Amino acid sequence: MTALLEVSGLSTQYVGARGTRVTRAVDDVSFTLETGKTLGIVGESGSGKTTLALTLMRLLPPGARIASGSMRFEGEELLDKSDAEMRAIRGKRMAMILQDPMASLNPLFTVGDQIAETLRAHEGMPRRGAWTRARELLASVNIAAPERRVSEYPHELSGGMRQRVVGAIAIACGPRLLIADEPTTSLDVTIQAQYLKLLRDIQREHGLAMIFITHNLGIVARMCDHVAVMYAGRLVEAGPVRTIFDAPAHPYTRALIESIPRFGDTTTRLTAIDGQPPDPAALPPGCAFHPRCPLVIERCRAEAPPETRVAAQHRARCWLAAEAPVRLTKR
Amino acid sequence: MNGSRAASVTVPWRFPSLRIEGFPWTPAIIICVIAFAAIFADVLAPYNPEIGVLGDRFRPPAWQAGGSEAHLLGTDHVGRDVLSRLIFGARVSMVVGFTAVIVAGLIGTTLGILSGYLGGWVDQVIMRVTDTWLALPALTFAIFLAAVVGPSMWNIVIILAAVYWTRYARVIRGEVLSLRERDYVRLAIVAGCSKKTIMRRHILPNVLNSAIVLGTLMLGIVIVTEAALSFLGVGVPPPKPAWGLMLADGKKGLMAGYWWLTVLPGLCIMFMVLSANLLGDWLRVKLDPQLRSL
Numbered sequence: 001m002t003a004l005l006e007v008s009g010l011s012t013q014y015v016g017a018r019g020t021r022v023t024r025a026v027d028d029v030s031f032t033l034e035t036g037k038t039l040g041i042v043g044e045s046g047s048g049k050t051t052l053a054l055t056l057m058r059l060l061p062p063g064a065r066i067a068s069g070s071m072r073f074e075g076e077e078l079l080d081k082s083d084a085e086m087r088a089i090r091g092k093r094m095a096m097i098l099q100d101p102m103a104s105l106n107p108l109f110t111v112g113d114q115i116a117e118t119l120r121a122h123e124g125m126p127r128r129g130a131w132t133r134a135r136e137l138l139a140s141v142n143i144a145a146p147e148r149r150v151s152e153y154p155h156e157l158s159g160g161m162r163q164r165v166v167g168a169i170a171i172a173c174g175p176r177l178l179i180a181d182e183p184t185t186s187l188d189v190t191i192q193a194q195y196l197k198l199l200r201d202i203q204r205e206h207g208l209a210m211i212f213i214t215h216n217l218g219i220v221a222r223m224c225d226h227v228a229v230m231y232a233g234r235l236v237e238a239g240p241v242r243t244i245f246d247a248p249a250h251p252y253t254r255a256l257i258e259s260i261p262r263f264g265d266t267t268t269r270l271t272a273i274d275g276q277p278p279d280p281a282a283l284p285p286g287c288a289f290h291p292r293c294p295l296v297i298e299r300c301r302a303e304a305p306p307e308t309r310v311a312a313q314h315r316a317r318c319w320l321a322a323e324a325p326v327r328l329t330k331r
Numbered sequence: 332m333n334g335s336r337a338a339s340v341t342v343p344w345r346f347p348s349l350r351i352e353g354f355p356w357t358p359a360i361i362i363c364v365i366a367f368a369a370i371f372a373d374v375l376a377p378y379n380p381e382i383g384v385l386g387d388r389f390r391p392p393a394w395q396a397g398g399s400e401a402h403l404l405g406t407d408h409v410g411r412d413v414l415s416r417l418i419f420g421a422r423v424s425m426v427v428g429f430t431a432v433i434v435a436g437l438i439g440t441t442l443g444i445l446s447g448y449l450g451g452w453v454d455q456v457i458m459r460v461t462d463t464w465l466a467l468p469a470l471t472f473a474i475f476l477a478a479v480v481g482p483s484m485w486n487i488v489i490i491l492a493a494v495y496w497t498r499y500a501r502v503i504r505g506e507v508l509s510l511r512e513r514d515y516v517r518l519a520i521v522a523g524c525s526k527k528t529i530m531r532r533h534i535l536p537n538v539l540n541s542a543i544v545l546g547t548l549m550l551g552i553v554i555v556t557e558a559a560l561s562f563l564g565v566g567v568p569p570p571k572p573a574w575g576l577m578l579a580d581g582k583k584g585l586m587a588g589y590w591w592l593t594v595l596p597g598l599c600i601m602f603m604v605l606s607a608n609l610l611g612d613w614l615r616v617k618l619d620p621q622l623r624s625l
Contacts, residue, residue: 059520062451091523098521103514108536108619114515117532118522169522 003032004176004209005056010069012048012055023281025051025064027233030307033226035176038203038210040220040241042256043230044277049213052230053181056211057096058086074176092122095170097180097199102187104166105154111138111165112150118172137168140205141198159187163195167202178203179211184219196223217260221245226313229253232278232288235307237321239314249308249316251293287318295320355613358606365603369422376415377403381570383410389584392591405591407577408584413591416572417599423484423573424603428554431491432546435553438492439499440535440542446500447507448530457500464497470559477565484567487560491553502545506538540615547611551604558600574600 012026025048033039043049054060056071058078071078073094081089090096098104105114115137116130125133131150138146141164154162170178180199184192196219203210212223220227221241228238229252237250248254255273262268275292278284284291290300299319308321368375387410393403404413446457464472476490510516511534519529558575560566562582567573569580574596581592 057521087523087525089523090521096521098514098517100514104518106515106519106533106537109532117519117524121522121524121528166518169518 004035004074005033006070006072007031007056008070010052010055010071011067012051012060012064013067014064016063021281024067024233024283025280026055029069029230029233029235031226031228031235031238033177033209033211035209036203036207037226038212038224040212040214040224040227041230042215042217042220042227044215046277046280047230048233048280049215049230050181051233053096053179053211053213056179057090057094059090088122091118091175092173093175094177094179095173095175097166097170097178097183099182099185102159102162105162107154110151110153111157115150115165115169115172118169122173133172134168137172138165140171141165141168141202143168159191160194163187163191164198167198171202171206171208174206175208177209177211179213181213182215184214184216192219199223217256229256232280232283234288234317235315236289236318237314237316239311239316243311243314249310249314249321250289250318251295251320252289253316255294355609358609361602361606362610365421365599365606366425368418369425372419372422376412376418378412378415380411380415380419380572383407383412385410389589391589404595407580407592408589411570413577413595416577417574417595420572420574420577420596420599423567423571424554424557424575424600427484427488427491427557427567427573428550428603430488431495431553431557432549434488434492435494435496435549436499436542436546439496439501440503440538442496443500443503444507444530444534444538447504448511448526448534454504458504461497461500465501469494470556473556473560474563474565477560482565482568484571487557487567490560491556494556495549495553498549499542499545502541503538506541507534510534510537540618543611543618544615547608550607551600554600554604 008030010026010029011024014023014025016022027048029052031039041049041052051060051064054064055066056078058066058081060066066079069079073089078086078089105111109117112131112134115134116125116127119125119130119133120127123130135146135150138149143149143161143164149157149161154165157165178199183199184195187195199210200223202208210223212220214220224241226239227241227244228235229244229250230236231252237244237248237253244253245257248257252273255271258271259273261270273292278288278291284301286302287293287300287304290296293300297319305317305319305321307315307317310316310321383406387402387406388408390399390402390406390410391397392405392413393400395405402412402414404417406412407416442457442461446454446461473490473494476493477486480486480490516529516533519533524532554575557566557573558578561569561573561576562579567576569576577596578593578600581589581596584592
């Protein structure tokens with residue numbers, strides 16, 4: 001089976017006002033995503049996760065440019081598309097859910113109007129047909145009494161229902177890929193759980209691939225099939241979720257996993273990663289993680305490590321990755 | 332602590348709520364009366380507003396000593412009937428006030444949305460022009476324009492619109508800058524909507540409230556500016572009756588005790604502006620689905 005999305009060697013840079021300062025926000029990123037699978041992208045703030053998502057949608061702010069690489073989506077090169085062609089893809093074949101689903105609805109229009117908007121833009125549906133479809137979509141995301149809800153305004157809906165509406169808009173045109181950029185960061189924990197379940201259900205029902213951007217490893221463990229860890233714009237490690245959690249090859253991934261508090265564990269102290277994430281405009285030479293790395297060797301300071309295959313689907317950018325990965329204690 | 336104490340609690344007196352409950356009938360009726368007077372001025376006015384009888388100068392209103400039934404609201408310095416002038420003045424003020432506000436609003440809102448949403452060089456051009464425009468004192472600028480195009484009622488409308496569109500452009504642009512960062516606008520972008528669609532469907536309806544409220548406030552400013560222009564001799568040309576012009580003319584008589592020449596047109600302006608403000612406020616509430624159900 002060919003992959004739904006194939007990204008290879010993708011680099012995005014922010015160029016300063018006079019073209020002097022170049023910030024590599026996404027640097028040589030490669031991954032593939034198959035239909036029906038979920039890829040989790042984790043990393044600290046400023047590691048380039050959101051820029052990566054915007055690059056995939058080709059929605060970069062002015063001043064950012066895609067420097068190199070390729071993104072093949074359903075066999076088509078996205079970087080060759082014109083703006084108009086990209087607009088036709090966004091929302092139809094590729095949908096995105098934003099950080100705050102509560103604020104994603106326009107307060108001046110009814111729910112039905114907002115779902116219909118996407119349908120009318122992409123499918124050229126007449127108003128009436130779009131409304132009928134909007135009702136079906138609301139029913140499919142488990143909203144009770146969709147006939148009534150469809151003509152209500154966002155403020156008349158509860159938070160949970162609003163999220164479902166946002167979900168309904170995302171799947172309105174039957175996309176193949178759903179990008180969720182930290183969709184749960186602004187929600188409290190109980191609502192988070194409901195929302196994640198909704199996303200899973202949508203994914204299973206429509207068989208779509210999902211890219212899940214988060215800094216919460218717990219969510220990754222529950223939601224994703226594969227995980228990619230970003231550090232300073234690079235994918236430092238990527239592989240199946242279980243492999244990464246059991247036997248991380250990169251010291252950064254290991255440190256991330258060890259910094260999650262464990263329920264019921266009162267004996268070990270929580271470890272934190274020393275130091276600050278590097279300024280992406282002034283990366284250290286060699287491996288970007290070396291100033292904070294506990295296992296640093298001389299080579300790390302001089303040369304950036306290439307991507308090394310650790311196992312079948314497991315890759316890491318570390319000089320030590322070729323050696324046997326350290327097995328973490330089973331939790 | 333005990334039952335009797337709880338029972339004796341009285342609700343403290345509160346200032347009557349200023350919230351708008353139901354349709355604001357009073358301002359609506361006032362506006363309707365003014366509009367009625369403006370439309371049927373020819374039938375309603377007892378005298379010709381532009382021709383006076385010099386023998387009847389400075390007659391006080393009917394209820395004051397020296398007043399007569401013939402001139403209910405008295406006469407001015409050339410013996411013209413004040414009531415007739417007020418009735419005809421409604422026509423000028425209505426047309427000038429509303430048209431100028433609407434034209435200025437259309438220009439300013441459109442440019443404000445384009446400037447705020449498109450950003451980049453479009454924003455730079457529109458905002459630099461607006462800044463330059465705002466740096467010119469409004470009244471001086473209006474006088475200059477009036478001197479160039481010559482005084483007439485429709486020219487005054489164009490001049491006022493040309494002077495005041497910048498206020499809208501400024502306010503609306505600021506509003507748009509915050510709106511464009513809202514998640515629902517981003518969602519529309521992500522859903523593949525074109526810029527035109529987003530500006531029309533998401534930005535415009537959300538700035539309409541501000542534009543309407545600003546419009547009702549501008550109505551007062553516009554009518555007063557029109558009065559100032561008339562006073563300076565470059566406004567609606569005399570002897571055409573305009574409230575502002577009457578106010579300016581009557582000023583001379585104020586110290587001599589001819590109060591009706593200034594107070595009456597002043598009251599007319601006040602009631603019209605106040606009514607427009609209250610109606611605008613009601614409209615603002617009506618346009619907002621969150622407030623509508625309250």
